[in-house]
Amino acid sequence: MARILVTEDDDAVRSFVARALTLDGHRIETAEDGADALETLRREEGAFDLLLSDIKMPMMDGIALAKEAKPEFPGLTILLMTGFADQRERADDLARIIHDVVQKPFSLAEIRSAVGAALEAAFPVSPRQACA
Template identity: 45%
Template sequence: MATILLADDDAAVRDLVRRALTSEGHNVQVTQDGLEALDILEMSASGVDILISDVDMPQLDGISLAEKALALKPSLAIVLMSGFSDQLERAARLRARKLLSISKPFTLEQIKQIVRTVLS
């Protein structure tokens, strides 16, 4: 199973996604913003397999976080979540790397499936 870093400023989303993914056997660490997630990655990027991040967060948005995370660990798999399609379009330049996106709202089965896809 994977070690997942989950960054979202919405506590309800963090809790639901964390519970869904831990039920699949994954180790999930949660953060409430991009800067906190980046701090964790800087300390232990090698220990994180997947970064799941909301795009719209205070201080450091998900796309900027993804760019910085990939600089630390180019093999890192990234899943970006957003309720706004135009935000996901901003991530298009990262598509050549290992990046998937999911639109909010999503079901718990959809987030589980996207993690399975990343790991396959």
């Protein structure tokens, strides 16, 4: 399955998302804000299939993170999430570098579906499908 970096400043949401995606077999690492996530991406040399990040966070928000990370790691798929309409509008001009924006609050099924769609778009043929 995929290696995913979940970046969220709210402990409860970060834990919920990490547990949900772990149920699907993904390997999850977490970060508390954009600066922490960027440090993790650099330390791991971008070795993630997906960056799932909240938009509104202290230190470095998800939009700044996306703008910083994508040029350094062009193969990284980025999925943002937000509970604020104005933040979603800020992300509209990022269509070239992000896959989508997930609206909060979301259910377990909705976040799993959004992540699945982002990964499917990034990796249309899984290694298992190619071998079949």
